[in-house]
Amino acid sequence: MGLFSKAKDAMGAAQQAAQQAGQQAQAAAAQQQAGQQPGQQPGYVHVEGAGPVDPAAFGGPSTRSVAEDDPIWEPINGISLQDYADLSREAQARGVTDEAGMIALAQERGLTAADTKAALDGWIARMGQSQAVGQQFRRFLGY
Template sequence: MGLFNKAKQAAEQAAQQMQQTGQPPQQQGGDGYVHVQGAGPIDPAVFGGPSTASVANDDPIWEPINGISLQDYADLAKECQARGVNDEAGMITVAQEKGWTAEDTKAALDGWVARMGQSQAVGQQFRRFLGY
């Protein structure tokens, strides 16, 4: 029986118990969740979302994109926010003032957003760099 079938079966049993007794089933820990032995948290990457797995500091996902690090991208985003710039074209213009090429900036903007879509760790680090 697969993991999802076990979870479905456990949920059905919990629903039956609640119908019969009028009380939610007593679960280990009393947290209100139906626990299935062998089932743990499911990484959203399984369904095409960003992974919740931790990422090592030397993982290639942290490598700069065309010379633009995640810190650089966050600094650019903060500067653009302070200046009221809220579109990609404006961000590229501000980046050019820093000496970055439009092509490198576009690659970095697209690349860092894609990496955030692969790993929540990247998005969390980006928000830390922004000061959130």
């Protein structure tokens, strides 16, 4: 390869590097104009000094930690989150996929249909309030 070929190749590489740098600068400018920090994932807006946004502010489950003595952990009609997880694990093992089947399994354990229905609805509602409840439920299930 001659001297001119090497120079031509070097110039081509330099032009390509300059083009890539220009594209990166344009992307960073577009992100900054959209309120994002360079390199931040598209669709997320960076607000200086703001921490993560809690989905509870928009009607989703909260991501805040929950104290062990918080009332959210209290049993519902005598059915704890651990009881609910045990019932769910048994239902899964026995191929039960609906609420009526869950209630029937609970009745086999001596629980009333009304108490079980209230607990099923209540624990699902609490999981909708706090991700911590759902995470604990999955731990109890063994996931």
